[in-house]
Amino acid sequence: METTNNPSEAAVDTTSAGESTAVGGVYTLVWRTFKESRPAIISLCVFIFFLLFSFVGPYLYVSNQTNGFIAGSQTINGMAAANFPWFHSWQMILGGDPSGFDIVGRLMVGGRTALTVGILSGLISTFVGAAWGAIAGFRGKTLDSVMMRFVDIGLSVPGIFLLIVIVVLFKSSSTTVTLTLGLTSWFGSARLIRGETLSLKSREFVSAVRVLGGSDRRIIFRHILPNTVGTMVVIGTFAVADSILALAGLGFIGLGIPLPNTDWGSMLQNAVQYAPDGYWWDIFPAAICIILVVMSLNYMGDALRDGFEVRLQKR
């Protein structure tokens, strides 16, 4: 098939070929809808800012984030660094946390945890859910109903309780939390992908592959799943947001990533304990970070859904 630079033609071509030789065209089309939404573009900038802030920031803005003793004993302008107020000194622009760590640097450490855990568990949840849903939907019959009953079960368990059980048993760490969040949140995506698989499997390109002797596995993983990429991207974006929220919640109830590492929820929990004593500003930095990142992901997910729906309409 001849590749074309015209996005709308390319989109039409993908559908007739079934396979994604002109994926770039589809993405151009999605991007066109995406960039029309101002909130989505702002969100993308916010999200990229937080990525840079958390992963590149620590190299540009160096601060002690490991030694609590040094942090607790330092002074700024004759005042203790612990609970140092925000906007009082250029040395610690957002002030110090209750242990004396610089809050800007602390936010970077917390952001690294939040984004790593969020993105990885979002990926796990999306891919496990997609594979599960596609296999169930494609095979159908008994296997489908057994697999989907399992999904119903997963959807009816309050996840935070399981998370607490696991954190108490296996100790809180980025790995434990990532795996638990990823492996307990894929049920919704399995449902969505199954629905899409049901409609895809009756399409001609699937019969074509079968006639050519392609195995079920090949059809599912090489032909059906690539065609659900739109749904997967949207689900994935929301899954990352949900994971970041869940991690923040876990930190807030005191079961977050332990020192010297931290996460935004744990920072909040630290701050909240000192809020009644008048250190109310401690709450805001981490709170604002959580809200901005989650909101930007939700807005992007929304815009992506609109974008991919336009593509679906053109089918």
Add this chain to the structure above:
Amino acid sequence: MFSYLARRLFQGSIVLILVILFTFLLEHMVPGGPAVVALGSRANPKSIYLYNKTHGLLSPVIVQFFNYLKQVLTFHLGTSITYSAPVWTLIRSALSHTVVLVTVALVLQFVIAIPLGAFQAQRRNSRFDYIATGTTFVLYSIPVFLIGEFMITLFAIQLHWLPGLVSQTASAWAVFTSPLQFLMPIFTLTFLGIGGLSRYQRSSMVEVLAQDYIRTARAKGLSERLVVRRHALRNSVLPIITIIGLSLPALVGGALITEYLFDIPGMGSLTLQAATTQDMPVVVGTTIVATAFTIVGSIVADLLYAVADPRIRTQGR
């Protein structure tokens, strides 16, 4: 109808048994097994052996599981390590707080979200619709504990209007007798679901308003109010009822954080206290009971759906 209920109950009990199995396996997956969980990683082999012997942990795992299952299903959830009291006694006194909190918040969510979403759909693409969509979207992105924390900071610490914590001696029904102290926790939990629910209600209502029977109702000269109330609203609420069951796990999880935030002596606070003291029997017990509560809740939601939708009610008659 009856067979439907029976099937749901059967399905629910399978879910419960699987969750029990899952927590049971998790405890056995810890290096050293439940004994190390209970006694700590520095316990000496002799005390581990004695613990295993007294708790029947020397028999094969499968036998242990069925013994455990039998105990759990008869409400013998073990003994709390920190309180030295039966776990079920602790849970029973905490459960009512959670159930009342969740139920009140759930009802409030519907009372607020359904008119809001319906009104938005009626005035689609108006300024009100945009503002409401924007606000609910922001609400949807703010974690529940931040809403609660902001409320505490504003109303309790800065303005001194409302008490920041709930009285520890109050019974679960104090929500109705002295509602002031429960105002913040209940609204914290209510806000958790409004964003999502009002969006569903809005799109459901938009869909219904485009139906032929709405045009018929208008064509026969009914007033707009009647069209909306009798024909549109009732039909648009139906799919929302099914969402109750799906939103319950998140609500129960939100209740856990809300209870922690406002110091309500419910299941969530109990779980978290137990989590910080490594009191595994309590953590596992509350997990199982919370799951059971969620399952019962979603079955009730399905029954409500049948009550509301005559097509389902009369099925199989």
